[in-house]
Amino acid sequence: MYNPKSNKAEEFICHDEVLATLKYAEENKNNVELIDVIIEKARLKKGLTHREAAVLLDCQIEEKNQEIYALAEQIKKDFYGNRIVMFAPLYLSNYCINGCVYCPYHLKNKHIARKKMTQDEIRRETIALQDMGHKRLALEAGEDPINNPIEYILESIKTIYSVKHKNGAIRRVNVNIAATSVENYRKLNEAGIGTYILFQETYHKDSYEKLHPTGPKHDYAYHTEAMDRAMEGGIDDVGIGVLFGLELYRYEFSALLMHAEHLETAFGVGPHTISVPRIRPADDIDPSTFDNGIDDDTFAKLVACIRISVPYTGMIVSTRESKECRERVLHLGVSQISGGSKTSVGGYAAAEPEDEDSSQFQPNDNRTLDEVVKWLMELGYIPSFCTACYREGRTGDRFMQLLKSGQIQNCCHPNALMTLKEYLEDYASSETSNLGNQLILDEIRNVPNEKVRNIVIENLEKIGSGSRDFRF
Numbered sequence: 210m211y212n213p214k215s216n217k218a219e220e221f222i223c224h225d226e227v228l229a230t231l232k233y234a235e236e237n238k239n240n241v242e243l244i245d246v247i248i249e250k251a252r253l254k255k256g257l258t259h260r261e262a263a264v265l266l267d268c269q270i271e272e273k274n275q276e277i278y279a280l281a282e283q284i285k286k287d288f289y290g291n292r293i294v295m296f297a298p299l300y301l302s303n304y305c306i307n308g309c310v311y312c313p314y315h316l317k318n319k320h321i322a323r324k325k326m327t328q329d330e331i332r333r334e335t336i337a338l339q340d341m342g343h344k345r346l347a348l349e350a351g352e353d354p355i356n357n358p359i360e361y362i363l364e365s366i367k368t369i370y371s372v373k374h375k376n377g378a379i380r381r382v383n384v385n386i387a388a389t390s391v392e393n394y395r396k397l398n399e400a401g402i403g404t405y406i407l408f409q410e411t412y413h414k415d416s417y418e419k420l421h422p423t424g425p426k427h428d429y430a431y432h433t434e435a436m437d438r439a440m441e442g443g444i445d446d447v448g449i450g451v452l453f454g455l456e457l458y459r460y461e462f463s464a465l466l467m468h469a470e471h472l473e474t475a476f477g478v479g480p481h482t483i484s485v486p487r488i489r490p491a492d493d494i495d496p497s498t499f500d501n502g503i504d505d506d507t508f509a510k511l512v513a514c515i516r517i518s519v520p521y522t523g524m525i526v527s528t529r530e531s532k533e534c535r536e537r538v539l540h541l542g543v544s545q546i547s548g549g550s551k552t553s554v555g556g557y558a559a560a561e562p563e564d565e566d567s568s569q570f571q572p573n574d575n576r577t578l579d580e581v582v583k584w585l586m587e588l589g590y591i592p593s594f595c596t597a598c599y600r601e602g603r604t605g606d607r608f609m610q611l612l613k614s615g616q617i618q619n620c621c622h623p624n625a626l627m628t629l630k631e632y633l634e635d636y637a638s639s640e641t642s643n644l645g646n647q648l649i650l651d652e653i654r655n656v657p658n659e660k661v662r663n664i665v666i667e668n669l670e671k672i673g674s675g676s677r678d679f680r681f
Contacts (some may be wrong), residue, residue: 210223211223211528213467213471215471215475219436219534221467221470221471222467223467224413228469230259230463232458233263233418234267234459237264239269239636244268244273247261247264248273248276248277250421251265251284252280254287254288255520256517256518256519257463257517258325258466259463259466259470259518260449260463261518261624262462262466262514262515262517265277275453275509277514277517278541280517281514281542282541283517284585285542285543285544287520287615288520288615289544290622292544292622293539293544293585294523294543294593294594295344295345295546295582295593295594296346297338297347297547297578298345299338299347299348299349299369299557300350300551300555301331301335301349301554302324302326302357302554303567303569304325304353304357305351305352306351307352307424308426308427309421311410311422311455311494312569313491313494313568314569318492318493321492321493321566322561322565322566324419324553324555325356326365326554328364332559334555334557335368335372335379336395338557339357339374339377339378339559340636341579341593341636342579342582343379343549343580344381345381346379346383347383347406347547348362348366348371348383349385349386350362350570351387352386352424359393362384362386363396366382366401366402369400369679376677377635378678381408381419383402383405384397384404384405384406385405385406385408385448386406387407387425388434390431390438391622394443397664398443399443401482403442404448405436405444405446405448406449407432407448407449408450408486409464410451410452411455411456411465412433412451413458413464414429416456424629429601433591436468436480438451440475441476442445444576445476445478445606446599447472448525448603449468449472449480449482449484451465452660453488453511454548455488455489455500456501458503458507465483466515469519469522481604482525483515483519483523484525485508485512485524486527486529488502489572489573491569491571492572503636508537510536512526512543513541513542519632521609523544523545524542524543524544525545526538526543526546527547527550528552528574530573530574530575532576536588539588547582548581548582549579552570552571552572553559553567555567579636579641582637583638585644586648591629591648591652592625592629592632593624595621595624595680616659619657622652622655623656623662623681624681626649626656626665626669627672627679627680628641630649633646633649652669653666654668661681
């Protein structure tokens with residue numbers, strides 16, 4: 210039985226309910242009257258149920274699809290303005306004991322270069338990332354209790370936060386590691402992480418168990434219930450996602466929204482972020498062996514429908530996607546992107562020898578961070594390096610209350626401008642700097658509160674004179 214309040218994976222992600230949802234969507238994909246009712250409900254910006262969203266995803270009426278895209282863009286602007294948060298992944302270790310058939314880190318892959326960074330190497334990587342201009346990282350590591358125990362992750366977080374190079378500082382570390390215990394989540398929370406991120410890969414239980422034939426990740430329930438344990442451990446900002454291409458995308462979409470509904474129902478706080486990665490080529494991994502790949506049009510529709518269904522969530526697209534694809538989905542709902550990313554262990558401080566590939570996948574967007582920042586500004590976006598909400602305690606239900614009421618704009622817009630100014634002063638090329646300083650001048654006018662606007666102007670001048678780390 211489907212029960213979003215339940216703490217059991219097979220009840221809040223109920224297979225029969227997903228199938229019933231897909232049937233309902235198929236039967237109503239051309240039901241203009243129902244589609245209009247759902248779109249009107251979505252305009253209220255309170256979200257949609259998984260069944261309502263599935264109808265819009267299946268909709269084949271071009272006129273209505275254009276309404277969906279326009280609404281997604283408007284909702285994204287209403288909640289997140291024209292800000293795009295920047296981050297980079299940092300791979301600590303690719304040792305892993307799991308057998309995931311879509312990931313080159315799987316235990317049976319004997320020719321990938323296995324690497325684990327020492328704390329000195331992590332310091333060098335952190336400095337390299339700071340010298341690019343990054344302030345926010347997503348920590349990545351394979352699951353291996355011998356090589357990558359929780360103590361190693363915690364020590365690495367402490368090391369990253371301790372490194373201050375020139376004007377650089379990593380102000381927030383988000384963590385993407387395997388499902389773990391309440392006790393370990395409590396330790397991560399005490400270490401001062403930002404968001405705990407874990408991709409489901411696939412919500413289809415039978416497919417999940419076949420794709421994870423060996424290792425602790427084989428346990429579908431333990432993996433799927435990880436966010437409940439993270440919440441119990443005090444982490445109130447969690448990020449979910451699926452790896453599109455492993456299972457039928459309609460199934461994944463409905464189940465993903467059911468997971469969001471569960472978190473909202475059970476804890477009063479839905480997912481802080483939703484990621485939408487697609488499977489990519491990698492060492493000994495050929496995506497064509499999976500039959501469920503989705504084209505760019507379908508991917509764009511998924512992003513738009515997630516945005517209007519879970520309007521408050523941050524949406525993440527990484528360098529798995531091309532420049533062209535990322536530009537398209539930025540309009541439709543994406544609010545966070547990575548830039549200048551390396552998916553290898555130790556890939557920022559030094560180029561990896563060709564015969565020592567330790568990367569998890571091949572990025573599709575290989576531009577530098579400066580090129581990505583310049584590109585975003587040319588598109589009219591404000592690249593934001595802000596981490597203020599985490600550091601000011603605006604997490605979980607406090608963040609969601611501010612976001613849903615629209616009050617978060619009074620913090621986010623000024624913080625975006627000030628952190629962008631830091632980037633321009635310390636790291637940008639002259640061309641990017643010129644473009645960014647003009648953008649800041651134009652955007653200051655859009656700070657509605659006069660008092661706040663005057664403080665921002667004063668702080669921008671101080672940043673130009675060498676001061677750093679102002680925030681609302």
